[in-house]
Amino acid sequence: MKPRKITECVSFLGAQDFDRRLFDELIPLPDGTSYNAYVVKGSEKTALIDTVDPPKLAVLMNQLNGVEKLDYLIVQHVEQDHSGSVPAVLNRYPNATVITTPKARPMLVDHLHVNPERIPTVADGETISLGNETLEFIHAPWVHWPETMLTYLREEKILFTCDFFGAHLATTELYATDKARVYEAAKRYYAEIMMPFRAMISKHLKRLDDYEIAMIAPSHGPVYDDPAFILGAYRHWVLDPPQNLVLIPYVSMHGSTQVMVDHLTASLVDRGISVKPFNLTVTDLGKLAEELVDASTIIFATPTVLAGPHPGVVSAAYLINALRPKLKYAGVIGSYGWGGKAPETVTGLVGTLKLDWFDPVMVKGLPGKEAFQALDRLAEAIAMRHQSLS
Numbered sequence: 001m002k003p004r005k006i007t008e009c010v011s012f013l014g015a016q017d018f019d020r021r022l023f024d025e026l027i028p029l030p031d032g033t034s035y036n037a038y039v040v041k042g043s044e045k046t047a048l049i050d051t052v053d054p055p056k057l058a059v060l061m062n063q064l065n066g067v068e069k070l071d072y073l074i075v076q077h078v079e080q081d082h083s084g085s086v087p088a089v090l091n092r093y094p095n096a097t098v099i100t101t102p103k104a105r106p107m108l109v110d111h112l113h114v115n116p117e118r119i120p121t122v123a124d125g126e127t128i129s130l131g132n133e134t135l136e137f138i139h140a141p142w143v144h145w146p147e148t149m150l151t152y153l154r155e156e157k158i159l160f161t162c163d164f165f166g167a168h169l170a171t172t173e174l175y176a177t178d179k180a181r182v183y184e185a186a187k188r189y190y191a192e193i194m195m196p197f198r199a200m201i202s203k204h205l206k207r208l209d210d211y212e213i214a215m216i217a218p219s220h221g222p223v224y225d226d227p228a229f230i231l232g233a234y235r236h237w238v239l240d241p242p243q244n245l246v247l248i249p250y251v252s253m254h255g256s257t258q259v260m261v262d263h264l265t266a267s268l269v270d271r272g273i274s275v276k277p278f279n280l281t282v283t284d285l286g287k288l289a290e291e292l293v294d295a296s297t298i299i300f301a302t303p304t305v306l307a308g309p310h311p312g313v314v315s316a317a318y319l320i321n322a323l324r325p326k327l328k329y330a331g332v333i334g335s336y337g338w339g340g341k342a343p344e345t346v347t348g349l350v351g352t353l354k355l356d357w358f359d360p361v362m363v364k365g366l367p368g369k370e371a372f373q374a375l376d377r378l379a380e381a382i383a384m385r386h387q388s389l390s
């Protein structure tokens with residue numbers, strides 16, 4: 001695609017990656033992704049904001065054919081999907097300088113071997129004039145790495161945000177017009193990338209209240225020409241209390257744990273609680289992450305394998321712990337053949353979340369009447385706790 005103008009002086013560049021299915025060798029990408037870059041042409045100077053993932057370098061280079069002279073290459077984030085093509089762009093424009101944060105400078109040297117003499121850094125709040133346009137740099141660490149910053153184009157009131165407010169969504173739509181689709185992709189992206197840094201994001205959101213924003217231009221997914229849409233969504237995900245929702249990530253080897261999951265699900269629903277079970281052998285982890293944004297309670301359900309939880313449950317618990325959702329309550333249910341310590345292991349895996357734990361319900365073999373009664377007591381205990389949710 002050719003560069004597309006979003007204002008008289010700002011063009012949308014970059015590549016749509018419709019075929020990519022995995023990010024960081026971890027995150028599923030059902031809708032692909034994009035690597036957006038932006039050219040800002042002032043009356044005196046020209047800046048490029050972000051680049052693209054190196055496999056898409058040719059797309060960016062072709063789009064830059066209309067840019068004879070580049071003065072500044074703004075690096076908002078060093079991760080390679082945005083900065084991997086920085087060395088190639090600098091080769092093409094030998095007089096361009098990289099503008100970034102002091103924290104990003106050594107990272108560009110370490111990860112991409114950029115010549116440090118070409119990287120003057122900017123302080124938080126510092127500005128650069130392009131003539132009739134002014135770029136203001138806002139240090140915003142941990143969206144998604146510690147070196148990240150945002151760029152505010154004052155005269156146009158456009159906020160460039162790189163990963164922040166992004167969505168893994170390849171689309172030919174320039175703007176977030178299909179709001180339902182973009183909301184889902186942005187929520188999933190928030191859960192996977194931003195949720196672990198909720199406390200920092202809350203501060204960044206508060207700071208953005210001081211800016212008049214006409215457009216938000218992220219480096220993944222479409223541009224928000226209605227910024228209230230994504231700002232409101234983020235405020236809800238970050239600040240609102242968790243909801244009346246229980247997640248049950250589970251594995252069942254021979255059916256006993258499945259019977260327990262089915263019974264607990266029905267028992268919770270009977271008590272007015274929403275439940276989302278996730279069979280981890282077929283689950284898209286992005287969907288599980290997305291539901292963690294709103295859930296109050298998580299119940300791990302696992303068979304016992306070699307004295308501990310099933311490795312599929314171990315892997316999910318480790319990831320959930322790392323994502324740091326707003327969860328308040330947790331429990332473990334499952335079945336065993338002759339012994340084991342599955343609940344203790346699972347509890348240890350999510351230790352940083354400071355959860356309030358229900359008594360585990362572990363059953364020898366196939367669950368029967370007593371097991372079902374124990375699961376009903378668990379459902380009742382969850383319902384009692386959920387009454388305190390606002």
Ligand code: FEO
Pocket residue numbers: 077079080081082144145163220
């Ligand atoms: Fe899109 Fe953290 O990179």
